[in-house]
Amino acid sequence: MRIAVVGTGYVGLVAGACFAEFGHHVTCIDTDKSKIARLEKGEIPIYEPGLDEVVLRNRAAHRLEFTTDLAIGSKGCEVVIIAVGTPQSDDGAADMRYVLAVAEQLAGVLKREAVIVLKSTVPVGTNDRVQALLDRTATLKHRVVNNPEFLKEGEALSDFFEPDRVVIGVRSAEDRAVMEHLYAPMKLRPGQLMFMDPRSAEMTKYVANAMLATRISFMNEIAVLCEAVGADIAGVRTGVGSDPRIGPQFLMPGPGYGGSCFPKDVKALMHLAVEHQVPLRVIDGVDAANTSQKKLLAAKLTRALGTLKGRTIAVWGLAFKAKTDDVRESPALALIEQLVALGATVRAHDPEAIQTAREALGELAHEITFVKDKYDASEGADALCVVTEWAEYREPDLERLHAQLREKVLMDGRNLWAHLSPQSHGFRYEGIGILVNKPS
Ligand SMILES: NC(=O)c1ccc[n+]([C@@H]2O[C@H](COP(=O)([O-])OP(=O)(O)OC[C@H]3O[C@@H](n4cnc5c(N)ncnc54)[C@H](O)[C@@H]3O)[C@@H](O)[C@H]2O)c1
Numbered sequence: 001m002r003i004a005v006v007g008t009g010y011v012g013l014v015a016g017a018c019f020a021e022f023g024h025h026v027t028c029i030d031t032d033k034s035k036i037a038r039l040e041k042g043e044i045p046i047y048e049p050g051l052d053e054v055v056l057r058n059r060a061a062h063r064l065e066f067t068t069d070l071a072i073g074s075k076g077c078e079v080v081i082i083a084v085g086t087p088q089s090d091d092g093a094a095d096m097r098y099v100l101a102v103a104e105q106l107a108g109v110l111k112r113e114a115v116i117v118l119k120s121t122v123p124v125g126t127n128d129r130v131q132a133l134l135d136r137t138a139t140l141k142h143r144v145v146n147n148p149e150f151l152k153e154g155e156a157l158s159d160f161f162e163p164d165r166v167v168i169g170v171r172s173a174e175d176r177a178v179m180e181h182l183y184a185p186m187k188l189r190p191g192q193l194m195f196m197d198p199r200s201a202e203m204t205k206y207v208a209n210a211m212l213a214t215r216i217s218f219m220n221e222i223a224v225l226c227e228a229v230g231a232d233i234a235g236v237r238t239g240v241g242s243d244p245r246i247g248p249q250f251l252m253p254g255p256g257y258g259g260s261c262f263p264k265d266v267k268a269l270m271h272l273a274v275e276h277q278v279p280l281r282v283i284d285g286v287d288a289a290n291t292s293q294k295k296l297l298a299a300k301l302t303r304a305l306g307t308l309k310g311r312t313i314a315v316w317g318l319a320f321k322a323k324t325d326d327v328r329e330s331p332a333l334a335l336i337e338q339l340v341a342l343g344a345t346v347r348a349h350d351p352e353a354i355q356t357a358r359e360a361l362g363e364l365a366h367e368i369t370f371v372k373d374k375y376d377a378s379e380g381a382d383a384l385c386v387v388t389e390w391a392e393y394r395e396p397d398l399e400r401l402h403a404q405l406r407e408k409v410l411m412d413g414r415n416l417w418a419h420l421s422p423q424s425h426g427f428r429y430e431g432i433g434i435l436v437n438k439p440s
Pocket residue numbers: 006007008009010011012029030031032035083084085086098101102119120121122149150151152153260261
């Protein structure tokens with residue numbers, strides 16, 4: 001099949017490369033000229049484990065091409081996948097301007113009837129809206145299908161190659177057949193391709209993210225309660241998660257959820273509910289709990305050090321989670337902003353996300369010292385705070401840290417170090433909801 005993917009970001013580049021790996025001929029299109037220039041040179045503009053190999057292999061096999069020109073890239077395509085961003089607008093709604101702009105342009109440039117696949121996360125009703133736009137503006141009869149993406153950054157390739165499910169919202173048997181053809185080379189199990197109407201597919205994506213965010217916010221609040229009552233979230237989590245009705249996933253407490261999806265998708269669902277005058281009290285609470293969770297580490301550091309004014313804080317981790325360079329809505333950046341506002345000096349390390357963090361922090365980045373070696377961050381600092389669960393942070397050299405840190409404060413935003421009992425090595429150690437002096 002000849003397909004085009006419009007939007008070559010975390011989702012579009014992975015989808016394009018993976019569909020090419022399955023033998024389709026794919027052209028990835030993006031308006032960002034520097035991104036396309038880098039891809040044409042064989043450079044991968046994002047950090048995603050394993051993606052470089054798949055991109056380079058398929059590029060060499062001429063199954064994967066890149067362009068900034070929508071007319072050229074979509075020429076002769078049976079399927080055009082839209083994977084542009086749908087960021088949060090000021091009022092919380094998903095900003096649809098990029099999706100609608102692409103749809104409008106496609107109406108003008110497509111010279112054959114095509115199936116337009118919305119892979120971007122879009123509010124319920126977008127499929128109908130884009131279909132109406134195309135019907136109004138295109139001379140040919142294009143059909144719009146919804147196919148939300150569920151991949152996780154850091155594990156995007158395995159998620160794409162072996163998905164739990166592929167949700168597809170279609171209006172006709174003809175569109176269903178096209179989508180079956182698109183996914184046929186993946187040899188999915190029966191039932192793995194889930195067909196439904198477009199509105200239900202759009203809703204499924206938001207509900208999945210809101211459900212996961214709910215589990216995180218719920219456990220984050222319970223972790224804070226654990227600390228207050230002298231219980232340990234680690235034991236509680238194992239005890240609760242072993243119930244098969246609950247399951248162990250997404251029960252880790254932490255510094256608040258971030259990333260390009262959960263925060264904005266929760267807000268977009270809240271906005272949709274307000275528009276339709278349906279109360280979503282649980283989701284309102286999930287969002288509010290996350291806002292306070294993102295303030296927890298700064299509050300704990302202030303308690304531990306008395307004041308943050310004039311202090312130096314080492315921050316390990318900038319990405320919103322491990323195995324990605326994505327810092328959108330990262331709790332680490334929220335922490336850094338609070339630390340600077342409270343008068344602290346920040347030294348920060350991340351194995352992959354320093355450049356993206358610099359860009360995201362803008363002016364504030366000039367006030368932060370970014371270091372390549374994580375121990376350069378902790379040298380002479382008052383406290384060390386770990387915010388991202390990178391594997392390389394899991395077994396720190398405690399002796400070295402003890403010698404480096406002035407105030408011997410270790411703040412563990414991911415409960416990575418509880419098993420090392422840093423308190424018994426002379427640190428003031430705190431995690432999120434963990435009992436530091438465990439009863440023997
Ligand atoms: N990142 C994830 O983990 C993830 C997972 C599932 C779903 N999603 C959803 O997928 C969509 C894309 O997310 P992302 O993280 O890949 O975004 P991204 O910001 O990484 O990439 C979007 C790309 O679209 C490009 N673009 C914008 N307007 C364009 C246009 N008119 N023509 C061509 N390209 C254009 C941008 O330059 C950018 O490269 C969003 O709706 C998001 O919610 C993301």
